[in-house]
Amino acid sequence: MVNRVNANRMVLRYLISKLKERGTFYGKLQVMKLMFLIDHFDPKKRRIVKKSLLNNKYYIYAFGPFSFEVSEEYDRLKDGKTKIDERLREKVDFIIEKFGNIDQWVLSEKCMEMLGITVKNKGRFLGFRVDEIVKNYEAKRN
């Protein structure tokens, strides 16, 4: 069983190395948003879901979803093996393929849009957790 810290480390290393390989690594803001999508984007439903794949919690701040767990792991990250579980690799590759070329600012906006957050209503959601927002959104859909 892979715990959250190890899974984050594994995915982050793999993600960053892949982005660098493709020449589309833009920095921590981009990585944070891609991690958010790895955690919450469901490729089959093609939308954001409440359940987090790696069990990270994301808060809505000025520049979109932000996870303290991911941020801390990113800052601790040193070069190392980029081996990744098959199950996770597939999801990470999908996210890189779909969102890995997007500029980090545009990506931030895109993540907010997927959560139904616009520049006009953003103030209402600041400080809320993504799972709370998706829960309300899903309740309205049903």
Place this chain on the structure above:
Amino acid sequence: MKPLSFQKFKEIYKEIEEKDKHKIFYYSLFDISSFIFIEKMSRLGRELSEIDRKINEEIPKLFLKRGIKRTDKLAFVRRNVYSDRLCRFLIAIELKKKGVECSISEEGDIEVNKSIVEIKRIVAGAQLSKYVEEIVKKYEGSNKNLVLLLIFPQIGEEDVERISKLTEIYYVIEKFLSFKIERVKVICQYITREELENYNLSNLIERIVKVIKELEKI
């Protein structure tokens, strides 16, 4: 733990001593997600980490009951400080104390008659172009007066007068926005860690009141 409501904030704020108000305001100016642009191990990164440590130590002491769990203290800061909720509430309540009738809209904006006070807390320049872009999107074509606050908190042992003067560079944004938004005024305000004349919440409030009066006359 839910984010703080304005009503709840008002109740707690009554009990807070005058000497602690500036400290709360100063700490309310930090958005940890914007630290993402700063190298963690740089001098600035280390200073911001130290401020963050103090926020987590001091703010829960002032707002929460004793004996509350560490996770709840953390959640309080994450929901109310890093978001601009606490900062917004403080400015709104201090405006009310000056006789300015204001309210917090459903969207979280401070509204005063025909004016809206928009707050942007700045620790790094990289944030600014994004903020300006968002403001244009949000207010272009609006019939409201916009008062844009660009608030710069002191970090480390910065030279107060020098940095305060440098923040005035950002008045160029007012000129830029005036091409897109009909009635807009920018206030650049540097806020020091210790309460100093001209660099504190009272000074900012006086400036906001003055600007709102000017805009409402137009």
